[in-house]
Amino acid sequence: MSRTVTVVLVDAAGRPLGALPPFDVPDPWWQQVASIVDGVRHRHGVDVAVLRLLDADRPRPPGGHVRYLAQLTEASVAAAPVMPLEPVAVDLAPHPLRQPWAEPGGPARSVAWAVDELRRLGRPVSAVAQQRTWNLSAIWRLDTPPGAAWLKQLPPFAHHEPTVLTWLTTLPLPTSLASPVDQGVRVSVDLSGEANSLVNDAGVGPGVLAVGGEGRVLVEDVVGEDRYGAGEAELAGIAVVHHAVQVRAVGTVGRLVADGVPDLRGARLSGWIRRWLAGHDVSAAAELLDGLDERLRQVRDCGLPDTLVHGDLHPGNVRGDGTRRVVLDWADAFVGHPAFDILRLAEGLAAPAAARLTDAWADRWRADVPGCDPQRAVDLLRPVAPLRLAAAYAMFLAGIEPSEHPYHAADVPAALARAAAETRR
Template sequence: MRVTVVGVSEVPQEIEVPDGTQFLNVEPAIRALRDQGIGTAVLTCLSEEPLTYQVLPSDGFVSSDLAPWTKPEWYDEALPWIAEQVEATGPWTQVRSWGLSNVLRIPTIDGDVYFKAIAHSTTIKPTRPDPLPLLFAHEPLFLQKASEDHPGGVPAPLAIDSQRAWMLLPDLGTPLAAETDVDVWIDFVRRHARLQRSYVNHPERLLEMTCADRRLAVLDAELERVLGPTPATERLEPHERARLPIRAKQLREAITELSSIGLPETLLHGDLHPGNVAVRDGQVLAFDWTDASWSHPFLDLVTFIEEERSPLSADPRVLDAYLSEWEEYATPTDLRHALDLATQLGALHQTMTYAHLLDHVTGPSKASMLRGGVWWLRQLLKP
């Protein structure tokens, strides 16, 4: 597919990238430009269709995006900071960039290191005066504190800048989604459940780690607003919107029923899917903890189970292994029922996430968040 690039010369330039490349996965465009002898970085995506990027140096360009990394001068601060922390053995490459994060890969003598800058309430401004709060955790601080609590349980940053929400991470390996050994999947879900259980009696630590309070009671309180008139619900078909009031009543009943089972609310990853888990040298770690919160632990399974793309995520042996870690709180039958209820409420949790994100992104990133919110709403409405 053809991509238009503006900013490296007075004339827009076209490059070729693989078909289906998503706007936020910028590495194919960066590589295509590097093949032409142009070292650069994407500042912002101007358009998804046709895909158009604004890149460095872009002298005089003023970005309408909110993220600091969309400004050329941002690299004058970020690159020296990286150089202070690690010694590169080659040029850095931009991997991913959009309204929520910017990721660079730096080769070093000890392997690749990844730099990540995140959108957080301390680093970006909302798009309107009365925004919904951004529900993101401060991922660098979260990982620093969680890795101190549980060495080897989460990725440990090589360095962080808490004020600017930057961090450096080692290469964590290959995605769990590519793993064919069911024992590796079982090992991961057991470890994840144990990590969640370790914070059961420590809600104050979760809040100190910048996790958002997203317990079932909070979800209940937000239910009418999330399913009421919003940019996402307005994009549903009329017959779909007509079903929302009865669905809201059913979801409120599901919240009450799930609460009654007695499982404790604790650490939730919030975006736990097989592409956000990496395997390296026998170690399996979840990454991308921006959605970390204090909530019902089983809500993580709604994103983890990807039956079509990753069949092992729905393997009964994997799910049974996860549920077995919670048997001190409920019977196997009640745990299975809790999982069924959490599947519905996990979709509501995700709908709420996307609704809040809309006030903190612009352009293609905002359009992507809106599509995501509509998709989760339709999951909620499935029979």
């Protein structure tokens, strides 16, 4: 599957110039824009910064014919050849939910900040390549002599990711840990030997180089490939390392919350879900919502501590080169129940493999928190996991301008349907 794209150009002041002829790009995912930038340069000899999605000929990604707004770079404005631009009608009115990187001049300001930060670190930038832009992030690759760095810019509802990344990169490595938690449980786990080695070898997040305003964070490159399609053995290894991270996080949840990481512990999760799903048709999950408070009370009684939750721990958010794996994209992180991450990691596995993964996870928690009941917690939270995702998608929709709603509009009812199906299981 591919995409057909039409690029509508504006100048540095945001004045419309016209639309370039449509062309095809090989990747179907609307937020991926590197191939669009390359296609414009190859066909027309100019450089652009893609600002945002304008519209598409289908209700949701991927594929189809998609229109984007893009700004000519200053160098291209000065030396632009004659291009085959067509007059085009496009709404360029301001919108209160538009992100800084989606405005003319926004990408240039963000890249300039990153270039200055890298120069301060003794890493002059030789090339910049825009990779992605959509409602959840904008991402650029910056090449420097020691290696690449990555600039990521986040919307307000994800501004806590740099906090999490910084915490991960300064993660203490004690030989043991014993931390009191809200439920009165004490966690005691040996973190010497193999567990410490696993965390150190794996890397729990990319190295943070700088944190700036408007949701900007600059991180080190992570060598390897995204681990989409990882097999059961690799997922098991990811789960082991992530467990060690979550055990360490138990004693720091108060600090993480104080620093802006969302607090979705216990009853707060119920209130957060209802808040964001208000106004959506939740009839499919009405039974689950009606009993949510009692279900979460039973989860609390299972005795597991609250900790740092990645929020979207699938293998595509893990990058590895065969010897080292690093967990990426902590923008959905929150403080809450650790079972949410193992449920996400097990998605897509055949039932026997998923059961083995969750059973091993439960064994680790039983060893670290004597008397807890992790398996019951997993069973109780199985329908709550897609319900939480539905609320997260609803939060995204509430925080983005209407032209970008197709990214997530179908996700809310789909997640609610999954929650209902798990409730009936």
